[in-house]
Amino acid sequence: MELPSWQDKEKNGSMIRAALWLECEVGEGNIFRKSQLRAAFPDVAQIDRRIRDLRDYGWQIDTHREDERLLLDEQRYAKKGAEVWIPGQKRANAKARAGLSAVQRSRIMDGDDHLCRSCGISAGEPYPDGQDAQLDVARRRVILEDGSEEVQFVTECNRCRIGGKGRLDDVGALIEAARSLTHLEQGAILEWMAAGQRTLGPAEEVWGRYRALPEESRKAVQQALTEDQD
Ligand SMILES: [Zn+2]
Structure with missing residues (x-):
């Protein structure tokens, strides 16, 4: 399918045009400079921001912070995300991007046993310094077994949520690590998974x-x- 023109201001907003520009003019894996971006979109005041918005749709755009080979004014269009110029694609991802409903939130927290999945604290339980923990739902980037990346939701306390920004969990690597354990160890871990906590095995006892x-x-x-x- 032929891509719509990135220059078409009538049909598409600036984030979609930015995505199309990356696809048509830069190409996946290539570097572009901020000055090139601004020259392409002289009419868009915050085109940098629109490029950043694409990250919410799975686009990977690296700056010198993520990739030290890049110069200050360079960015790399590292990986294509959702084809935001296709209406359905944008909506499906916008849902994940927007706030969750109260029902979705409580379903996620139920699934996580109302515990912070990073440090294990429960709602209202005090931290060592006496302040009470609050739980909320955070977004976590995970790499799936097939190597694709996706955003999933997880219950975290207010402190872990701040500390965990930008965290990326490699589920495939974890499955591989678990598979390399002995049969005995795997059995113990499966028991903990079923119990939702680390129960004592004979060795720990x-x-x-x-x-x-x-x-x-x-x-x-x-x-x-x-x-x-x-
Ligand atoms: Zn926590």
Whole structure:
């Protein structure tokens, strides 16, 4: 399908025109300078901002902050996102971009057991400094097993939400790491997943009892096990 013209001001807003300009004039993977962008859109006051808005639609546009090879006035059109010039595409992504409804929010928080998924604190529970935690829903960028990136929602406390901006979780890499564990370890983790918390396995239970013993008894236990190993 032929792309609409990025110069068509009648049909498309400036963010869509910016997307089309990247596609037609820059090309995925290539670098452009701010001056080129401004020269292409002399009529748009905040064209930089419209380029940034594209990130909400899955477009990856790197600056020197993300890619140290870039100069201050350079950006790289690293990856194409949703084809925002197609009306349905824009709407589907706009939904994810806009605020969530109260029902969607509480469904996400129910699914997360009303715990901050980053630090484990619950709503109203005090932080070590005495202030109470508040939970809210945050957006998290994740890399799926097939390598594609998507934004998912997660419950986080007000502190983790601020600290976690720009965080990117690689789900595929995690699945791979989990698969490389022993069968026994995988079984334990599956039990924790089902319980929604880390339950004590036989090894942790033994460790907990061992750790609380007086030194002499600890040595006795350690020695007995060491002898078994030999
Ligand atoms: Zn937290």
